[in-house]
Amino acid sequence: MLTTAFALVFFYAPVDADQGIIQKIFYVHVPLAIVALCGFVAGGIFGLMHLRTRDRRWDMRSYVTIHLSIVLAVGVLITGSIWARASWGQWFVWDEPMLVVFLIVFLLYATYQPLRFSIEDPEKQSRYASVFAITAGAFVPLCFGAVRMAEGLTHPQAATMTTSGPASVSQTFLISLIGMALLFVTLCKYEMASKNATFKLRALRRRLAGEDDDFAAPVARSAAPQL
Amino acid sequence: MRGTVAALLAKELALELRTRESVPAMVMFSITTYVIFHFGLDANTVDGDLASGVLWVTLLFAAMLGVNRLFVAEHEQGGFDGFLLAPVDRTAMFVAKAITLFGFLCVVEIVAVPAFALLLLGPPLGQALPGLIVVLLAANIGIAVIGTLVAALAIQTRARDLMVALLALPLLVPVVLGAARATAPLLDHGGAQALPGDWLALLALYDLLFALIAYAIFDFLLED
Numbered sequence: 138m139l140t141t142a143f144a145l146v147f148f149y150a151p152v153d154a155d156q157g158i159i160q161k162i163f164y165v166h167v168p169l170a171i172v173a174l175c176g177f178v179a180g181g182i183f184g185l186m187h188l189r190t191r192d193r194r195w196d197m198r199s200y201v202t203i204h205l206s207i208v209l210a211v212g213v214l215i216t217g218s219i220w221a222r223a224s225w226g227q228w229f230v231w232d233e234p235m236l237v238v239f240l241i242v243f244l245l246y247a248t249y250q251p252l253r254f255s256i257e258d259p260e261k262q263s264r265y266a267s268v269f270a271i272t273a274g275a276f277v278p279l280c281f282g283a284v285r286m287a288e289g290l291t292h293p294q295a296a297t298m299t300t301s302g303p304a305s306v307s308q309t310f311l312i313s314l315i316g317m318a319l320l321f322v323t324l325c326k327y328e329m330a331s332k333n334a335t336f337k338l339r340a341l342r343r344r345l346a347g348e349d350d351d352f353a354a355p356v357a358r359s360a361a362p363q364l
Numbered sequence: 365m366r367g368t369v370a371a372l373l374a375k376e377l378a379l380e381l382r383t384r385e386s387v388p389a390m391v392m393f394s395i396t397t398y399v400i401f402h403f404g405l406d407a408n409t410v411d412g413d414l415a416s417g418v419l420w421v422t423l424l425f426a427a428m429l430g431v432n433r434l435f436v437a438e439h440e441q442g443g444f445d446g447f448l449l450a451p452v453d454r455t456a457m458f459v460a461k462a463i464t465l466f467g468f469l470c471v472v473e474i475v476a477v478p479a480f481a482l483l484l485l486g487p488p489l490g491q492a493l494p495g496l497i498v499v500l501l502a503a504n505i506g507i508a509v510i511g512t513l514v515a516a517l518a519i520q521t522r523a524r525d526l527m528v529a530l531l532a533l534p535l536l537v538p539v540v541l542g543a544a545r546a547t548a549p550l551l552d553h554g555g556a557q558a559l560p561g562d563w564l565a566l567l568a569l570y571d572l573l574f575a576l577i578a579y580a581i582f583d584f585l586l587e588d
Contacts, residue, residue, distance in 0.1 A: 188584050245534035248527070255521035265517055268581050269531070272513065275577050276535060283538070283566065 162223075164309060166216040168317035169209050170239065174277055176206030176321060177246065181274015184267035196263040199270050201328045203249055205321060210243045238280045245273055365459075368452040372460035379437060380468075386433045387471050390426040394476040397422040398483045409486035416547035419480055420540050423473065424507070424533075430468050431511035432528050434461060435519040448586060458512060458582040466508040473500055485551065492550035495559040499550075502567045503543035509571065510535050513578040516585040535574075542567035 183199035186192075217236065218228045230236060252269055256262040380386060401418050402408070410418055438444050447457055477496070481489035489496075511532060518527035546563040 188581070241534050241537050245531070248530040248534075251523070251530070252517075252521065252527060255523050255527060257522070258520075261520055264584055264587070265520065268517060268584055271581055272535070272577060275573070279570070279573060280538065 162216055162220045164313040166213060166220055167310070168314040169216065170213045171314060172317045172321050173206045173209035173213055174242075174281065175318075176202045176209065177242070177277045178274050180206065180270045181272075181277075184270030184274065187263065187267045188271070193263065196267060197329065197332060198325075199267060200253075201325050201332070203246065203270060205324050205328065207243075207246050207249070209321070210239075210246065213239065214243060242273075242277055242280065245276065249273075365453050365456055368450075368456035369460045369463070372456060373463060376460065376464040380464075386430045387468055389433075390429050390468065390472045391475045393429055394422045394426040394472065395479050395483075397425065398480060402484060407484075410484050411486040411551055411553045413544075413548045415485055415551040416544045418484065419477070419547065419551075420503075420544045422480070423469075423476065423503075424536060424540055426472055426476065427465075427469055427507045427511060428529060428532065430465055430472075431515045431532060432525055434465060434512065434515040439519050444586065454583045454586050455579060457586060458516075458578060461515075462508045462512045462578075465511050466504050469504045469507060470500075473504075487551060487553060495550045496547060498559065499543055499546045499564065499567070502564060502571060503539055505571045506539040506567065506574065507536060509575045509578050510539070513574075513582065513585075516582065538570050539567065542570065 180199045180203035183195050183202060187195035187199060217239075221230060221236075222228050249266070249269060253262055253266050256265055398418075401410075401422070405414075405418075407414075438447070448454075477500070478489070514528055514532040514535065518524050518531060521527045542563045546560050546567065549557040549560060
């Protein structure tokens with residue numbers, strides 16, 4: 138899907154009149170940003186579910202979505218800087234609220250892993266992480282809503298860019314967005330499966346070790362939730 | 365609920381009056397920061413945007429000191445256990461702590477804002493004072509609510525001081541932004557101008573939303 142999207146980006150979508158080829162980064166940057174922000178909000182919702190149901194699997198989902206969204210957010214910042222460098226001549230522009238808010242959100246979420254890591258009790262760890270996920274998850278739409286209202290003039294809005302141009306732009310953009318979302322979901326599934334496998338392995342090993350009880354592998358403390 | 369909050373507030377007040385841990389430290393910190401700003405900016409007087417920036421950065425970092433200390437006594441002396449054993453609503457703890465922090469901030473500002481006017485501020489404070497008080501109160505509510513939530517979140521971690529700063533500063537950016545933008549025209553070079561309503565509205569909305577969020581999820585931070 139993503140490959141199709143990239144193929145379309147290069148062969149189908151028209152080259153932007155005043156920005157040239159660099160405008161193509163739009164099809165990576167914007168879907169990345171949208172998916173990362175949705176991932177943060179989803180992490181908050183999963184956190185809420187965890188607090189309500191006390192089910193460790195929700196905490197795991199919250200952890201995985203936030204973890205991957207942080208990775209995507211790094212991608213957003215990098216592609217965004219490249220684009221900004223090419224089209225505005227500067228790596229980072231302070232008077233653009235969208236950029237600043239994204240940076241703040243990124244900085245906030247960058248503390249998620251240290252927070253988890255510095256709480257020792259796993260039960261407490263997951264509860265506190267969920268509270269953080271909810272607070273930060275509410276912070277994200279709040280900030281971006283405020284920015285949309287205040288509205289920067291130079292940052293191109295996805296909606297205006299896709300509707301005002303030819304149809305091929307909006308089609309390519311939509312396919313890129315869907316491709317990115319699918320990639321995100323797949324990555325989440327993979328990470329979840331890998332975590333589950335690790336825990337099953339650890340549980341089996343512990344059961345084996347229980348029989349000749351000398352060999353109990355010590356569990357390293359980690360930021361990831363444990364089932 | 366109201367009785368519980370009153371009892372907790374009385375405890376906080378007694379504690380602060382006896383130990384004098386938070387407020388004097390915060391006041392000293394803010395005055396020292398003005399001196400540092402004087403040398404750092406190499407300016408005898410400041411006004412407008414710069415003045416409001418200096419004031420708010422100073423107050424924000426002074427507030428961080430208070431936030432850091434907020435739950436330390438409970439954590440170290442087992443106050444959490446005592447509170448959890450009592451058959452009262454747990455949100456009362458949040459309300460009481462937020463009011464305590466709000467009160468601390470107000471007391472600090474009663475000293476720190478005149479000190480700012482004395483040491484650094486170019487234009488006279490008198491004209492700007494009514495508007496400034498409104499902004500200060502609105503920002504204090506925001507800092508108190510978010511500070512309490514973050515302090516409760518960070519108290520169980522090993523790197524408490526670090527986590528408070530890392531968590532609270534991004535969450536408080538909108539508060540500082542709103543407060544600083546609302547204050548800037550008040551401290552303007554040519555005398556105080558009208559209070560900008562939109563920034564104040566943003567501040568109030570942010571306070572309200574975070575108060576609701578914190579009120580809803582604070583319970584989960586106290587269970588053991």
